[in-house]
Amino acid sequence: MASQLTLKEVKSRTDGDEMDLSVMEMVKIPVKVIAALPKVTNIDFSCNQIQTIPDRFCLSLKNLVILDLSKNEITELPSNVGLLVQLKKLDLYHNKLQVLPVGFSQLTSLRWLDLKDNPLNASLQKIVGDCLDEAGCTQCAKTVVSTMKEVNTELERGRQQKLKAQKQMADKKRRQKELEAKIEREEKNEAKRKEKEVRRRKWEETHGEAGKKSGKKEVKKGKKENQKLNYGKLQEKKKSSSCFGRLVHLLLVAAFISLLLFAATRYCTQVASGHQAEEICELLSTWVARAVDQSHILMGESRVILGDASDAVSKYADNLLESAAHLWDETRSIVTLFLM
Secondary structure, eight states: OGGGOOHHHHHHTEETTEEEOOSSOOSSOOHHHHHTOTTOOEEEOOSSOOOBOOHHHHHHOTTOSEEEOOSSOOOBOOTTGGGOTTOOEEEOOSSOOOOOOGGGGGOTTOOEEEOOSOOOOHHHHHHHOOOOSHHHHHHHHHHHHHHHHHHHHHHHHHHHHHHHHHHHHHHHHHHHHHHHHHHHHHHHHHHHHHHHHHHHHHHHHHHHHHHHHHHHHHHHHHHHHHHHHHHHHHHHHHHHHHHHHHHHHHHHHHHHHHHHHHHHHHHHHHTSOHHHHHHHHHHHHHHHHHHHHHHHHHHHHHHHHGGGSOHHHHHHHHHHHHHHHHHHHHHHHHHHHHHO
16 A cells, blocks of 8 residues: 555655656555655656545645646645645646635645546636636636635635634623722722721720710810819909909098098088087097098908009009008098197
8 A cells, every 4th residue: 555655665656856656546645755855846646545635745745846636536635735835736637626725825836727527616616617728727727826815815804803803802801801800899998998997986986985084084174174264363353353342442431531521620610619619520530530440441451452463453552552541640630630
């Protein structure tokens, strides 16, 4: 079997850059053995029983220029057939091909193609033509490559659209995930905030009573201090009003005594007789003595009250009291002389 061909047998069928492996009942192509002869650019696999061509064939034999695969049972060509960029002539007569790979769009060097006697689909059959002569096969190669380029363009456009749709879908999923992650973060933050609020309230409940008690103590202490301060101010006001009240009382007594002395003296000298004047003077002396004694009492109390007053008020009151005392002394001297 050709699948068991050795390198020696393959070499025996090679002449320069040409290799003839036709009519050998070959089912599988011995790619590894053939690739050991890289100078080969023309291979004839016609009249065998080959059904498939492996992908490694195009990978290993990129330098092929002429390839004859006619009269086999090939059902499909490898998708990477476009790697055979140096291929100029390709014979696929009498196989079982229905479609061609889009890779034909890359076979820009292809100048001859025979696809007669293949069960090609209707649309492809119209493109291929009859391939009855050399010109027909040349036109077939040209038309197939051109058509496959258009198909490849459409497929590429479809792939791009598909990639775009996939990208949009991926972006949508990514945004959805980001939104879900954001919502999850917000929910976690909200849960932390609520937990913090619960801890704060518990702390306030635990420490708030002590703070309230301390605050109440401070308020009570402040109230007491204010009460003391207000009481002191009230006492000072009372002392001041009492002091000035007594001073006013003292002045009124002095004025009364002066008025009384004036009236009595005028009456005794101008109106009353000697006996009446004597009685009035005695009575007047008694009243004056009482008024003087009362004035001295007021003077003493005023001095006691003024002991806590300011220096200016004390000095003014002392001068007033000294003037009043001097007046009392003069009044006493006048009354004494009048009664003698």
